[in-house]
Amino acid sequence: MTAELLASPRTDESGIPRAPGAVSESARSWAVGMLMATVPSPARLAEQALSTAAVQAGLSEIEVARAMVAGSRGTPIPAAIEEALNDAVRAARRPVGSRRSGSFLMPTRVDADRALTRFFDARVRLYAAPGDPGARRAVDDAVYTLCVLMAQPSPYEAVNEAVRYTAP
Structure with missing residues (x-):
């Protein structure tokens, strides 16, 4: 069968659903939410990952999101x-700069555990409602808190460091 026969009025030749305006933006919000949970990262970095993947694939962000x-x-x-999404996620997970510089005080294990719990709860909330701006903000806030507490510039490293730090 040819691609024309496989495509329905709701999909294009590649099987990607067609979506007008608001639905396209909803798909983009969903994609950003999934990238936030995958990397993990705040919305700004997830949006950069989506944009990077789109450029690498030679498509628009909406097409990649769809x-x-x-x-x-x-x-x-x-x-x-x-392939473009995998490369963008790997790049977003790569820590920027040095691991730690100078001396600093470590948070209490209770504070680190509380911040981790808040982060994981926010990720569950975002997974349940990817288009919810409040859920995205909650993940952003939780990631920021972990980065500051664990003195890590990368959300991925901050979460890993907190998990290692709070492990029994």
């Missing part, structure tokens, strides 16, 4: 988009 939504529903993501 492919991510379709992928979550079982439609295979085109290889170029998947």
Whole structure:
């Protein structure tokens, strides 16, 4: 069968659902939320990862977001988009700068555990409602708190450091 026969009025030739205006923005919000949970990162870094993946794939952010939504529903993501997303996530997880510089006081284990709990609760909330701006802000706030508490410039490293620090 040809791509024209496989495509329905609701999908394009690659099987990615077509979505007008508001639905496209909803797909973009969902994609940013998923990238926030995947990296983990605040919304700003997740938006940068989405933008980077779009540039690498030679598509718009909306097209990449629509492919991510379709992928979550079982439609295979085109290889170029998947590769671009993987590269963007790896780059977002890479720590920036040195691990630690100078001396500093470590937080109490109770404070670090409380911040981790807040972060994981916020991620669950964001996963349940990817388009909810309040859920995105909650993840941003929790990640920021962990970065400051653990003296890490990267959200990924801050979470890992907090997990190691609070482990029994």
